[in-house]
Amino acid sequence: MTGRGLAKALTFVLPPRLLQTMVRQALEECPSECCGLLAGRRQPWGWAAEDVFPLVNELKSATRFRSEPRSLLSALRLIEHRGLDVVGIYHSHPMTEAIPSMTDLAWRWADGVADLIISLAEEAPVVRAWSLGERDFEELQLTIAQTADEVG
Numbered sequence: 001m002t003g004r005g006l007a008k009a010l011t012f013v014l015p016p017r018l019l020q021t022m023v024r025q026a027l028e029e030c031p032s033e034c035c036g037l038l039a040g041r042r043q044p045w046g047w048a049a050e051d052v053f054p055l056v057n058e059l060k061s062a063t064r065f066r067s068e069p070r071s072l073l074s075a076l077r078l079i080e081h082r083g084l085d086v087v088g089i090y091h092s093h094p095m096t097e098a099i100p101s102m103t104d105l106a107w108r109w110a111d112g113v114a115d116l117i118i119s120l121a122e123e124a125p126v127v128r129a130w131s132l133g134e135r136d137f138e139e140l141q142l143t144i145a146q147t148a149d150e151v152g
């Protein structure tokens, strides 16, 4: 991991209800990877998620994911309709740590969109948030809170 100097880590605010939906989906689709989108708003300090859109992993793979186009398009349409932006994309790692893989770097979604990974490798699911670059990645401060107002 390469840091960006002394800059303070950006924060990703995730409401508990959204976290529960993501973890439940990861467990249900295990041993395949699950995937989905988080919609919300960009903030000067990072991102605030407001809604979650589980997608269909058409690869049904334990090590890779690719969203089935129809579920992706309908999610994007709903997000736009609600006046929100895609702030995060998430997927699960059924057997490995919640750290981006080389595949994740190669298939990163876009600049300015956070990557959340749910690991099922340990007994309790672990969720971590990342900002992916072309060759490196940086961990975000993941804050489980209802609204951005709770961020100090």
Ligand SMILES: [Zn+2]
Binding pocket: 091, 092, 093, 100, 101, 104, 117
């Ligand atoms: Zn991955």
